[in-house]
Amino acid sequence: MISADRMAAVDRNAEALGVPRKQLMESSGNAIAREVREIAEPGEKIVVVAGRGNNGGDAFVAVRFLEEYDVTVHLLGRAETIGTDIARENWEALRQSEYDATEVTDSRNLDLPGCDLVVDAMLGTGVTGALREPEATAAEQINDSDAAVLAVDVPSGINADTGEADGTAVEADRVVTFHDTKPGLADLDCDVTVTDIGIPSGAEKFVGPGDLHGVRGDVDGRAFVIGGGPYTGAPALAGQAALRAGADLSFVSAPDTVAGEIQGYAEDLIVQPYEGDRLTPEQVDGLVETAESYDDTVVLGPGLGNADETIEAAVQFLESFSGRAVVDADALPAVPDLDTDATLVCTPNRKELAELGGPKADDLREVTDEIETLAGDLGHVVLAKGATDVISDGERTRVVRTGNTGMKVGGTGDVLAGIVAGLFGTADAFDSACVGSYVNGRAGDLLYDEYGEGLLASDMLETVPRAIWGDDDE
Ligand SMILES: NC(=O)C1=CN([C@@H]2O[C@H](COP(=O)(O)OP(=O)(O)OC[C@H]3O[C@@H](n4cnc5c(N)ncnc54)[C@H](O)[C@@H]3O)[C@@H](O)[C@H]2O)[C@@H](O)CC1
Numbered sequence: 001m002i003s004a005d006r007m008a009a010v011d012r013n014a015e016a017l018g019v020p021r022k023q024l025m026e027s028s029g030n031a032i033a034r035e036v037r038e039i040a041e042p043g044e045k046i047v048v049v050a051g052r053g054n055n056g057g058d059a060f061v062a063v064r065f066l067e068e069y070d071v072t073v074h075l076l077g078r079a080e081t082i083g084t085d086i087a088r089e090n091w092e093a094l095r096q097s098e099y100d101a102t103e104v105t106d107s108r109n110l111d112l113p114g115c116d117l118v119v120d121a122m123l124g125t126g127v128t129g130a131l132r133e134p135e136a137t138a139a140e141q142i143n144d145s146d147a148a149v150l151a152v153d154v155p156s157g158i159n160a161d162t163g164e165a166d167g168t169a170v171e172a173d174r175v176v177t178f179h180d181t182k183p184g185l186a187d188l189d190c191d192v193t194v195t196d197i198g199i200p201s202g203a204e205k206f207v208g209p210g211d212l213h214g215v216r217g218d219v220d221g222r223a224f225v226i227g228g229g230p231y232t233g234a235p236a237l238a239g240q241a242a243l244r245a246g247a248d249l250s251f252v253s254a255p256d257t258v259a260g261e262i263q264g265y266a267e268d269l270i271v272q273p274y275e276g277d278r279l280t281p282e283q284v285d286g287l288v289e290t291a292e293s294y295d296d297t298v299v300l301g302p303g304l305g306n307a308d309e310t311i312e313a314a315v316q317f318l319e320s321f322s323g324r325a326v327v328d329a330d331a332l333p334a335v336p337d338l339d340t341d342a343t344l345v346c347t348p349n350r351k352e353l354a355e356l357g358g359p360k361a362d363d364l365r366e367v368t369d370e371i372e373t374l375a376g377d378l379g380h381v382v383l384a385k386g387a388t389d390v391i392s393d394g395e396r397t398r399v400v401r402t403g404n405t406g407m408k409v410g411g412t413g414d415v416l417a418g419i420v421a422g423l424f425g426t427a428d429a430f431d432s433a434c435v436g437s438y439v440n441g442r443a444g445d446l447l448y449d450e451y452g453e454g455l456l457a458s459d460m461l462e463t464v465p466r467a468i469w470g471d472d473d474e
């Protein structure tokens, strides 16, 4: 089952893997034609009622494969207003040959009497709200006709995610849907054929440019980095990376012995010092209160060091905190056996992964199942860092192949934790981890030509925005 948003992401990812949308449309059209042959006898009269989006485009393709039928195509609206190049090209292919294809602006003029089969290709996953004209009247005409109705992807007017319609919707006898079934089809009273249109499996498994769209809207939120003590660069990198990924404000809570040094790296951070030279249980209540009262996304770990009382403080923090947190580096030993209401993304490197009870492998792709089991056991999202990153929430598992060897340098993990926190203000834990990992790798890849093995984590702060909002194909 796949939602409309995921479908759009997967289709963009397929394009990035070399299978463009037009090719998918060709497969979809073929699948419609196959379905028509299941229902109608050669020579029967078929009317295709097409909209101006890609749902209509699928049906234009189908018509080219239905030579043995008496097919009429009605495009609802003017051809100039067809919304996508690929749908327009397929419309032109019909017009320039000798198909019976006409524009219909008043759908009361639809010629349905005597037809054996209506192919409903008005709207698919692109529908928003109640059907407008001319689609609404066309849907009524289709429902009033005696012909069998085959809907393309989803009956027009039905929301593919919910199965609901805001007003009139086409009542279909059959639906031919693509790649995977849609949640909204489950409760409809019709037969559903799910057909493979050749989307490569990697388009779902590997995080790709299509996944960026989910985080490109109005990203906001505040990051709250709890780090520093023995180290100072790590919390500064994480805090700045969160800003680069869209956080509105980035706070760093750090021991007063190092607070000035951290502030010295970056004027954009708001550094909040506490007394002492490292995190101890004494600070926990105040930190929880601050993070929760502002609904901050916490990054716990960068540069904290691994003193026993610091780990103890991390455990106490996570057990009393109920918000969102990215748990990295020195705070990771706090995660197993934790009793927490917080929503966590844990970002272990390979060594830390093994210490959490996960596999000790070089190629994480080979051990994705074990990482999935670990995430399920921990009850939190795990973002396992390696040459390829693996992200799992125990049920879904995805792989990120962006990144390069220049990024083996220290600090890139802190940048990653900050990016995930920046996204986590808007997206959920799993998506923030998947997209954060992808963006982090892309930020590094955008620099590789220039810096190669000399790349620094701090260089990546510059390219994070481009990796999120820049040209997908760069
Ligand atoms: N995502 C994918 O991987 C693939 C999608 N394909 C097809 O593409 C379809 C989605 O295409 P689109 O995104 O172009 O969307 P649609 O073709 O579903 O609809 C888009 C058009 O409908 C209009 N519209 C939206 N709501 C309306 C309403 N309430 N009343 C009247 N008009 C309305 C929009 O202005 C736009 O012109 C899928 O359902 C499927 O049939 C296939 O081509 C193959 C691959």
Ligand SMILES: [K+]
Residues within 6 Å of the ligand: 055, 120, 121, 122, 123, 124, 151, 152, 153, 154, 155, 156
């Ligand atoms: K449809």
